[in-house]
Amino acid sequence: MNHLIETVGLTKHYGKHVALKDVSIHVRQGEIYGLIGKNGAGKSTLFKTMMGLAPSYNGEIKLYGKSSVSELDDARQRIGFMMGAHFFPYLTAKENLEYFRKMKGITDTKEVDRVLKLVDMEKIKKPFKSFSMGMKQRVSIANALLGSPDVIILDEPINGLDPQGIADFRRLVQKLNKEQKITFIVSSHILGELELMATRFGFIHDGVLIEELDRETIRNKTEEKVVVKVDDLKKAIYLLEQAYEQIEYTVNGDQELVISGMTNKVDEFAQLFVSNELKLFKLISQEISIQDYYLNLISKGGQKNV
Numbered sequence: 390m391n392h393l394i395e396t397v398g399l400t401k402h403y404g405k406h407v408a409l410k411d412v413s414i415h416v417r418q419g420e421i422y423g424l425i426g427k428n429g430a431g432k433s434t435l436f437k438t439m440m441g442l443a444p445s446y447n448g449e450i451k452l453y454g455k456s457s458v459s460e461l462d463d464a465r466q467r468i469g470f471m472m473g474a475h476f477f478p479y480l481t482a483k484e485n486l487e488y489f490r491k492m493k494g495i496t497d498t499k500e501v502d503r504v505l506k507l508v509d510m511e512k513i514k515k516p517f518k519s520f521s522m523g524m525k526q527r528v529s530i531a532n533a534l535l536g537s538p539d540v541i542i543l544d545e546p547i548n549g550l551d552p553q554g555i556a557d558f559r560r561l562v563q564k565l566n567k568e569q570k571i572t573f574i575v576s577s578h579i580l581g582e583l584e585l586m587a588t589r590f591g592f593i594h595d596g597v598l599i600e601e602l603d604r605e606t607i608r609n610k611t612e613e614k615v616v617v618k619v620d621d622l623k624k625a626i627y628l629l630e631q632a633y634e635q636i637e638y639t640v641n642g643d644q645e646l647v648i649s650g651m652t653n654k655v656d657e658f659a660q661l662f663v664s665n666e667l668k669l670f671k672l673i674s675q676e677i678s679i680q681d682y683y684l685n686l687i688s689k690g691g692q693k694n695v
């Protein structure tokens with residue numbers, strides 16, 4: 390598997406404090422990678438270390454498969470990193486971004502118009518200080534887009550956005566991911582904020598990357614469902630289809646019936662099977678939410694789950 394960004398056993402100390410412990414993160418091309426961890430978990434430290442802004446670490450950083458110092462410097466030019474950039478309050482979005490364009494040594498004078506258009510801000514002429522949080526966020530993303538990076542790292546971009554702002558932000562990231570083929574790494578301390586956006590998740594706790602999972606795997610672990618095992622699978626399916634027109638189910642490798650949703654019908658299912666003389670070996674409902682899953686992970690004290 391080719392990883393665009395990878396660390397191998399990355400460990401970072403601040404004095405005696407260990408901010409990252411043996412972190413091996415894997416980000417593939419085309420992903421929207423959600424890095425989830427509470428305050429102080431090590432998210433910003435991981436980004437800064439990857440981007441060469443926090444020297445002196447142990448372990449290895451690989452960007453585009455390369456790991457020598459000069460190759461890492463080159464690779465970092467292709468990564469847009471947004472971490473609380475400070476904008477001039479009395480300048481417009483365009484004037485602010487012109488400043489950053491020149492700072493970054495980008496000579497194409499059309500570049501600022503290009504990135505403003507991508508975030509749908511090209512028509513706004515007001516000063517930065519009058520922008521809503523969502524608009525400020527879009528200027529930050531436009532800033533990260535300068536120079537056409539193929540990876541963008543956003544550190545806690547959702548902080549302070551209202552639900553509408555979160556939804557707009559999600560759509561923007563998904564659009565840029567799809568149309569501009571940009572890989573994203575986005576951090577948050579609230580899993581729910583990234584739940585609908587990220588295609589893969591890494592969970593970090595006390596400097597330890599506990600688990601990396603793709604969205605489908607999390608869905609399978611957290612989706613509401615009822616799992617049934619009986620002595621006569623065909624008969625059970627027949628009974629259920631007769632009784633519930635809308636039922637959706639699959640049969641797993643253990644010949645168990647996995648019914649989507651319907652966790653409030655467990656008692657009815659039991660009665661239906663037993664009254665039709667089926668032997669019931671297993672009947673469980675799973676109602677774990679994605680947030681429960683995350684809390685459960687970190688309640689184990691940050692033990693790696695791999």
Ligand SMILES: Nc1ncnc2c1ncn2[C@@H]1O[C@H](COP(=O)(O)OP(=O)(O)OP(=O)(O)O)[C@@H](O)[C@H]1O
Nearest residue numbers: 403406408426427428429430431432433434435578
């Ligand atoms: N420059 C620094 N000097 C000393 N300790 C630091 C420094 N930067 C971070 N730390 C410590 O390292 C740990 C990880 O901090 P980091 O900022 O990476 O966490 P975070 O996950 O980004 O948290 P937040 O959600 O608050 O942004 C924390 O315990 C923090 O206090």
Ligand SMILES: [Mg+2]
Nearest residue numbers: 432433434544
């Ligand atoms: Mg941080």
